[in-house]
Amino acid sequence: MRAAVIVFPGSNCDRDVKVALEAVTGKPAMMVWHGETSLPPVDVIVLPGGFSYGDYLRCGAMAAHSRIMADVVSRAKGGTPVLGICNGFQVLCETGLLPGVLQRNASLRFVCRDTWLRIEQTETPFTSAYRMGEIVNIPVAHGDGNYFCDEDTLDRLEGSGRVVFRYVDPETGEPTLEGNPNGAINNIAGICDGKRRIVGLMPHPERHFEKLLGSDDGRRVFESALRSVAA
Amino acid sequence: MSANYPAITPEVVAQHGFKGDEFPRLLEILGRQPTFLELGIFSVMWSEHCSYKSSRFWLRQLPTSGPQVIQGPGENAGVVDLGDGDAAVFKMESHNHPSYIEPYQGAATGVGGIMRDVFTMGARPVANLNALRFGAPDHPKTRHLVSGVVRGIGGYGNCVGVPTVGGETNFDPAYNNNILVNAMCVGLARTDKIFYSAAKGVGLPVVYVGSKTGRDGIHGATMASAEFDDKSAEKRPTVQVGDPFTEKLLIEACLELMATDVIIAIQDMGAAGLTSSTSEMADKGGVGIDLDLDHVPQREAGMTAYEMMLSESQERMLMILKPGREPEAEAIFHKWGLDFAVIGRTTDTGRLIVRHKGAIEADLPVDKLANSAPLYQRPWVPTPTPKLILPEWVPAPDGVLACLERMLATPHLCSRRWIWEQYDHTVMGDTIQRPGGDAAVVRVHGTRKGIAATCDVTPRYCLADPVMGTKQAVVETWRNLTAVGAEPLAITDNMNFASPERPEIMGQFVGAVEGMKEACLALSYPVVSGNVSLYNETNGKGIPPTPAIGGIGLVRDVSKTADLALKHDGDLIVLVGREQGHLGQSLYQLIETGRNEGAPPPVDLAEELKAGTLVRSLIGEGKATAVHDLSDGGLLVGLAEMALAGDMGVELFPYEGRLPAHAVWFGEDQGRYLIACAPSIAEEIAERARLLALPARIVGRVGGHGLALKGESPIDLFRLRTSREAWLPAYMAGELAS
Numbered sequence: 001m002r003a004a005v006i007v008f009p010g011s012n013c014d015r016d017v018k019v020a021l022e023a024v025t026g027k028p029a030m031m032v033w034h035g036e037t038s039l040p041p042v043d044v045i046v047l048p049g050g051f052s053y054g055d056y057l058r059c060g061a062m063a064a065h066s067r068i069m070a071d072v073v074s075r076a077k078g079g080t081p082v083l084g085i086c087n088g089f090q091v092l093c094e095t096g097l098l099p100g101v102l103q104r105n106a107s108l109r110f111v112c113r114d115t116w117l118r119i120e121q122t123e124t125p126f127t128s129a130y131r132m133g134e135i136v137n138i139p140v141a142h143g144d145g146n147y148f149c150d151e152d153t154l155d156r157l158e159g160s161g162r163v164v165f166r167y168v169d170p171e172t173g174e175p176t177l178e179g180n181p182n183g184a185i186n187n188i189a190g191i192c193d194g195k196r197r198i199v200g201l202m203p204h205p206e207r208h209f210e211k212l213l214g215s216d217d218g219r220r221v222f223e224s225a226l227r228s229v230a231a
Numbered sequence: 232m233s234a235n236y237p238a239i240t241p242e243v244v245a246q247h248g249f250k251g252d253e254f255p256r257l258l259e260i261l262g263r264q265p266t267f268l269e270l271g272i273f274s275v276m277w278s279e280h281c282s283y284k285s286s287r288f289w290l291r292q293l294p295t296s297g298p299q300v301i302q303g304p305g306e307n308a309g310v311v312d313l314g315d316g317d318a319a320v321f322k323m324e325s326h327n328h329p330s331y332i333e334p335y336q337g338a339a340t341g342v343g344g345i346m347r348d349v350f351t352m353g354a355r356p357v358a359n360l361n362a363l364r365f366g367a368p369d370h371p372k373t374r375h376l377v378s379g380v381v382r383g384i385g386g387y388g389n390c391v392g393v394p395t396v397g398g399e400t401n402f403d404p405a406y407n408n409n410i411l412v413n414a415m416c417v418g419l420a421r422t423d424k425i426f427y428s429a430a431k432g433v434g435l436p437v438v439y440v441g442s443k444t445g446r447d448g449i450h451g452a453t454m455a456s457a458e459f460d461d462k463s464a465e466k467r468p469t470v471q472v473g474d475p476f477t478e479k480l481l482i483e484a485c486l487e488l489m490a491t492d493v494i495i496a497i498q499d500m501g502a503a504g505l506t507s508s509t510s511e512m513a514d515k516g517g518v519g520i521d522l523d524l525d526h527v528p529q530r531e532a533g534m535t536a537y538e539m540m541l542s543e544s545q546e547r548m549l550m551i552l553k554p555g556r557e558p559e560a561e562a563i564f565h566k567w568g569l570d571f572a573v574i575g576r577t578t579d580t581g582r583l584i585v586r587h588k589g590a591i592e593a594d595l596p597v598d599k600l601a602n603s604a605p606l607y608q609r610p611w612v613p614t615p616t617p618k619l620i621l622p623e624w625v626p627a628p629d630g631v632l633a634c635l636e637r638m639l640a641t642p643h644l645c646s647r648r649w650i651w652e653q654y655d656h657t658v659m660g661d662t663i664q665r666p667g668g669d670a671a672v673v674r675v676h677g678t679r680k681g682i683a684a685t686c687d688v689t690p691r692y693c694l695a696d697p698v699m700g701t702k703q704a705v706v707e708t709w710r711n712l713t714a715v716g717a718e719p720l721a722i723t724d725n726m727n728f729a730s731p732e733r734p735e736i737m738g739q740f741v742g743a744v745e746g747m748k749e750a751c752l753a754l755s756y757p758v759v760s761g762n763v764s765l766y767n768e769t770n771g772k773g774i775p776p777t778p779a780i781g782g783i784g785l786v787r788d789v790s791k792t793a794d795l796a797l798k799h800d801g802d803l804i805v806l807v808g809r810e811q812g813h814l815g816q817s818l819y820q821l822i823e824t825g826r827n828e829g830a831p832p833p834v835d836l837a838e839e840l841k842a843g844t845l846v847r848s849l850i851g852e853g854k855a856t857a858v859h860d861l862s863d864g865g866l867l868v869g870l871a872e873m874a875l876a877g878d879m880g881v882e883l884f885p886y887e888g889r890l891p892a893h894a895v896w897f898g899e900d901q902g903r904y905l906i907a908c909a910p911s912i913a914e915e916i917a918e919r920a921r922l923l924a925l926p927a928r929i930v931g932r933v934g935g936h937g938l939a940l941k942g943e944s945p946i947d948l949f950r951l952r953t954s955r956e957a958w959l960p961a962y963m964a965g966e967l968a969s
Contacts, residue, residue, distance in 0.1 A: 009568060010476050012392025016660040035566075049658075051390040054476025110385050112655045141389070141655040207657045212674075212789060214665075 001229040004030040004042040008063045013049035020206040024222040034066040043229045044081050047088025059144045060090030081125035082198045089200030098200045100149030106183025112141040116170040120163045124196045125228035129220035135173050136217035138203040140181050145202035147184035165190035165201050236267035247274035260599045268537045268592045275503035282604030285731035286763045289744045293758045294751045299720050307348040309759025311720045318422045320354035323415035323725040323781040325764035329470040330412040334379025338412050339387040339473040345416040347499035350482050353426040353489050354418025358673045359388045361398040361414050362686045362779040366407030385653040390475035395654030396671035402642040408769035413725040415781040428498040430516030430551040437575035441481050441547040445530035447471045448543025459769040477546040484567040493556040500547040506540045508549040514601035522575035524587040536587035611737035617695045620829035622812040622894030631896045632946045635867050636954050638822050645958040663789045669714040674789050681786035683717035692831035694775035697742030701778045702834045705750035708782030710860040713843040716792045716850035717784030724761040729773020731765050739776040753836035793850045795859040797877030802933040803913035807920045808903030812894025818864050819897035838902045841923045846904050857907035867896040880935035
């Protein structure tokens with residue numbers, strides 16, 4: 001699998017994602033600078049977490065207009081799987097590849113903690129290695145992760161299996177207020193596009209990549225990608 | 232002269248902080264009247280903040296060497312050897328004065344400044360920590376200060392993408408008007424790629440990189456060297472503004488350039504900006520520097536030479552490059568969207584010459600500028616030795632478990648989760664042990680090794696007895712590192728004190744240095760970097776002596792660390808260390824009686840060494856399932872913390888010795904650890920301790936849903952957790968009466 005990680009000025013999880021991708025694929029991941037005009041041939045594109053352009057205008061807003069994004073958008077529309085993590089999810093929403101917005105956390109504070117997610121959709125390139133309804137432990141770290149969209153969009157997302165990850169209580173597996181770190185509507189942690197090729201999520205699977213870091217529940221996001229390319 | 236500068240009158244001289252014979256001394260050095268810029272330059276270089284004029288004499292006594300030390304104090308940060316060509320670069324620094332005046336920016340730029348000190352030396356920052364002291368919760372400014380400081384620390388570190396993995400926070404009315412914000416950063420470098428600040432060589436380009444220079448922070452160093460009064464809020468314009476996004480770019484650009492062989496010397500522009508960086512680099516290299524300020528990237532028009540030389544604008548670095556290699560370096564900085572400008576050359580004149588718009592505004596001898604600051608041996612009086620108080624003198628509670636719950640619900644012992652959840656502590660994917668334990672552990676990227684880090688001091692101990700209190704602070708960092716299985720390597724010290732011009736305060740400082748020296752020598756645990764912050768007082772009322780200690784240790788295999796969470800039903804918990812029921816200066820005494828009396832618990836350095844060595848062996852052998860060092864609140868608080876961390880209850884074994892029971896449960900005797908282990912080896916562990924002449928006993932068995940003790944009603948863990956977690960969020964939400 002050839003994977004590309006887009007590096008914006010202010011990206012700060014680019015290395016972490018690279019480590020995860022390389023451990024799974026056994027091949028170097030390509031680090032593509034935001035100022036490039038086109039991507040090399042790739043099987044998977046990852047938009048990493050961080051504070052692209054300092055998040056100074058609105059999270060992800062400036063990155064969505066950086067030079068490389070034109071090619072990312074066209075590859076995505078051509079069917080190349082794209083994963084946006086945290087700031088990457090924000091960028092995907094800002095480009096319009098995914099619907100909705102990520103607002104300031106309901107607490108108005110940055111939050112870094114473990115969250116428990118229920119896998120709601122396994123037919124994507126990034127979740128095929130999970131079981132439907134499985135509860136996994138993956139941490140969040142963000143100030144603006146409060147997913148919001150209008151009612152029609154929400155109905156469409158919920159009605160067509162496009163909610164991929166949902167914050168839940170670890171004991172009951174049900175969405176709760178306490179399980180939701182940011183106030184996201186319907187406890188949504190991650191969604192996909194209509195063709196289920198583009199996935200964005202606020203939690204960081206690369207940070208729970210091996211047991212030494214607390215859990216390896218996030219590893220299968222990358223193993224799924226490998227499997228989808230092989231398939 | 233190009234600018235309309237004021238004449239050098241006695242008033243202007245006094246406004247620049249010159250005291251006593253300092254100005255006549257300057258006249259003697261120059262042999263003439265200084266220009267206005269020269270006066271400004273000397274005023275910052277001779278400020279307490281930059282010159283350490285009250286503390287230097289004493290700091291020289293600290294042990295700073297050892298086989299593990301690559302670089303001790305005197306550079307931007309200290310460097311210790313981690314083996315295999317890896318080195319840890321670390322330092323702690325205060326940003327107290329600015330954080331009180333403008334908490335968000337003050338704290339944020341404190342974090343930014345300490346990270347620059349670390350990456351200046353060629354290290355990638357991998358862990359941030361902080362030591363915070365706030366005033367009483369019911370003081371009208373406290374909530375605002377906590378909120379701003381925590382947001383500032385998070386806002387900067389989170390954006391740069393360096394995990395904030397540890398720290399400590401105290402609330403005490405003595406800090407009502409002088410909070411302390413001490414930021415620590417640990418970085419990783421290769422031992423053969425460490426960068427220093429000596430500008431060696433003549434005719435070399437002096438290069439400015441990073442953000443543009445503005446008018447912010449002018450005379451910040453001078454502000455940080457004076458007491459506060461009622462007008463301190465007017466100093467807000469001297470607080471710098473941070474831009475973590477630029478810092479992130481600056482880190483990446485500097486590390487990229489450092490991978491080449493272009494840099495001869497590099498230093499960040501911290502306190503006193505261009506002034507101190509140019510004079511220190513020139514002095515260390517034995518050269519002069521000829522600066523032309525017309526080339527300095529400027530944020531606003533019409534800045535004078537004085538403003539540029541004294542600005543403390545953030546995210547700027549000064550480099551000396553190999554001649555002719557500027558284009559290579561410039562390309563890297565432009566790729567990252569940062570300013571790059573050649574602003575001068577090194578010379579063989581030994582003088583710092585500052586030109587602006589064609590005129591020479593300063594012409595000063597570098598060696599005098601860097602080395603002629605006054606050195607004061609200020610008068611001091613030793614702190615009176617406090618009286619020991621006997622455990623019997625402090626009344627017992629009705630029940631120890633109910634008392635425990637009360638104590639855990641106070642600002643002293645409640646959970647700090649509300650704070651550290653606002654810090655990204657998992658970015659970089661190497662955080663092995665997160666906040667909330669004895670020490671954080673961060674893996675050395677791409678290896679099995681790790682760095683453990685912690686910072687500690689107990690100010691109420693230091694106030695009662697600066698020598699013993701500071702010894703305790705050093706030892707507590709050493710124990711915290713030990714409790715996760717690390718070999719302690721070295722410390723950084725952040726000496727926060729009130730005005731050194733008062734003999735009793737100077738006496739506290741002298742005592743603290745003495746205590747630190749003793750502990751460092753006994754533990755082979757040298758001081759490799761540090762910072763002194765004096766004049767932490769307002770209208771004559773000072774802070775307690777607060778020598779914050781940051782310690783780091785080496786973990787040889789990150790898969791073999793210990794944490795404090797209980798893990799297995801049926802495990803036994805062994806207490807190792809001497810029990811004396813010391814309640815003097817204990818939190819029990821403070822919380823239950825509202826008093827702060829007696830001597831702090833004594834430290835026995837020989838016993839500390841023995842206990843620490845035993846604990847590290849047990850962790851290395853895989854025999855300990857959980858480890859916790861005992862400090863604030865003593866044995867019962869330590870047991871409760873282990874139970875809560877693992878969400879497993881403990882059946883406590885009654886104490887049957889001769890001391891009053893409450894002194895055993897809450898005494899803060901030093902040199903003690905709790906070790907959980909399989910029941911089959913508990914007696915073996917206790918026996919190994921006794922062979923080292925260390926007392927040991929089994930204090931409880933893991934099991935159940937709460938803490939249970941014969942003769943008392945058990946307390947459920949859920950309830951205990953709720954009590955411990957409640958206070959800080961409720962206080963910050965304004966839900967508590969204040």
